[in-house]
Amino acid sequence: MSTYALTTLARTTDPKTMLRRFLALDAVVTTANGIAYAVAAGPLGRFLGVDTGLLLGLGVFLTVYGAAVGFLAARKSPPSLPVRAVVEANAVWAVLSVVALVAWLSPSTAGAVWTLLQAVTVGGFAVLQYAALRAAGPGR
Numbered sequence: 001m002s003t004y005a006l007t008t009l010a011r012t013t014d015p016k017t018m019l020r021r022f023l024a025l026d027a028v029v030t031t032a033n034g035i036a037y038a039v040a041a042g043p044l045g046r047f048l049g050v051d052t053g054l055l056l057g058l059g060v061f062l063t064v065y066g067a068a069v070g071f072l073a074a075r076k077s078p079p080s081l082p083v084r085a086v087v088e089a090n091a092v093w094a095v096l097s098v099v100a101l102v103a104w105l106s107p108s109t110a111g112a113v114w115t116l117l118q119a120v121t122v123g124g125f126a127v128l129q130y131a132a133l134r135a136a137g138p139g140r
Contacts, residue, residue: 025125090122097115
């Protein structure tokens, strides 16, 4: 991804600010998704064709994970090692979402579409965060 594309998406030319904004966006989306899964596991499970217990567990996990990413985004200079962990976790989540859809889950049509959209979104976060981390340079 080019620096121009990053600066356009982040609306800043400062790499640290870009990184923080992409982390913050990830934190907001992930935490909101987690809260929705945890609070409305029953209705969402029926709509998506996914086990309620699975959604509840994912909801709790995503809420905690999203809060941790938000804590990282709030740092003036997020350290590179935890940011790399977020990038890698997002990449793994995206891949495992597709694998689970193909090999394990039997969701409704809405659930299949949602799973794919979620995988693309989380994979997009990984790409943006990685590119911003590289733009910020070594040690950051």
